[in-house]
Amino acid sequence: MRIEELVDRIYSIFKEYGVSRKEIMDRLKLLIYEFKVPENEAYTTVVNYLLKEYKIPKYEVLAPLTKIAEIGSSGRVSVKVKVIQLWEPVSPSISQTGLIGDETGVIRFLIWAKAGKPEVQENKSYVFRNVVVDEFAGMKRLNVTRFSEIEEISEDVKVAEVPAKVYGEVEFIGSLVAIHQNSGLIQRCSQCNRIAKGGNCIVHGKVKTVDDLRIRGVVDNGIENYEILMGEEVIKKLVGIDLETAKKIAQENLERKAVLDELKKKLLGKYLKIVGFLGVRFFRVTYAEFYKPNIKEEVEKILEELK
């Protein structure tokens, strides 16, 4: 690389802080020509020197303040946002997860438990500094790590209109290839809501339980798959069985398993269109229907492509 290009790169980072091209050039020349330092070392050394000299916080340069609409698919950024929605974390490794937004758009965020940050609240505005951008299941996400900073601000950040179909909700079509054992008419601990098989909670031992209807399974399209969770409402709309019906089925057959068997018969191997939220481990289904494509049209389309 020519030394002018290195100067350009460094200048583009620091021009707003009043650093001159000449200063950068002089430093680089000194390191490269006088001290025979390799270019990449010289580059890092000059950047670090300027950060210190001009008292610029590192994240301002490495993670510049960015509007949500302009966030790329990787790298580090800082954002000024309002917390729109908090979702129930699905794993102990996550402290908080949900949706944040500014006037240009909304994006999912995730505060890892290891980050050790104080909790954020819905409808409050914050500056998230030095957060890591990644993509999960095809959607951008901001990760708060222990190197990030969250500062509450008094300014009320205006938020772009969240579409009726909330951003973060995704659609997937595939076959329900598995329904796991702890599905159907299950018992939950009345204290912590965990599954309490046979009235035993792993945390609270023998407890009073509450009945619930749910499906844990896998929807698979032959290319990718998701572990899914479906609650009573979704199951009811899909196959017409609600909690009361499920209890009746269990009573008539003298076993809870009869509900699971019934759900398996109605759903296993069937193609479903599911809508819901993607978490770290689960696709939480908020709506599901049997998928009925126009087979004839599809066949004709593929045959056309084969010609």
Place this chain on the structure above:
Amino acid sequence: MKREVARRVFAKELNNSTHVIRSGGEKAPVYLLTPLGLRCNRVFVVGALLEKEETKPESGIWRIRVSDPTGSFVGYIGKFQPEALEMLLDIDYPSIVSLTAKVKVLEGIKKKFVILRPEMINTADPDVRDRWIIEAAKCTIERIKDVELGKTEDAKIAKEIYKTDLEDYKRTVKDVLMKLKEEFELLEEVEEEELELEIEEEEFDIKDLFE
């Protein structure tokens, strides 16, 4: 660990597979590499259950044969898959079924056999079967392209090992789709005929009324 995807593959491609990939340690999943470069360990199949019989009386191991438009899959269900076995015993044949299964290769004296170890099996209907055929056709076409262009490492290896006749697979997919298309056209004709019949009857009734 991420769950293995249930691949869509026609019987012909799967049954022609002989190459096994063992990736890493003992616990690492074993994959079958198909002639079209698909690395697969689990499949989802919808087809016609043609046979269902206990291998030996009281053995508790059932052999099934499920056919798709290109050939048939052979599967074994035993007491180690209690859920699948329970469901299988409830299913009559011949009938359309869907199943999710692990893929295994058995070494015979003369050749290798690809068999399925179903994890679940359930009754299905013609709509689900047609949808599956379309998915399998789409996936097969993608794989043919990959082998043609040497797009992935697996595609290159498959071409090398099997000397895959791509035209043969293309013809198979085309035949399957043409047959499906013809069935739909037949179905429409029948529906139209029935409709005409209804109209004629209606007209007849009306005339009758005025006589």
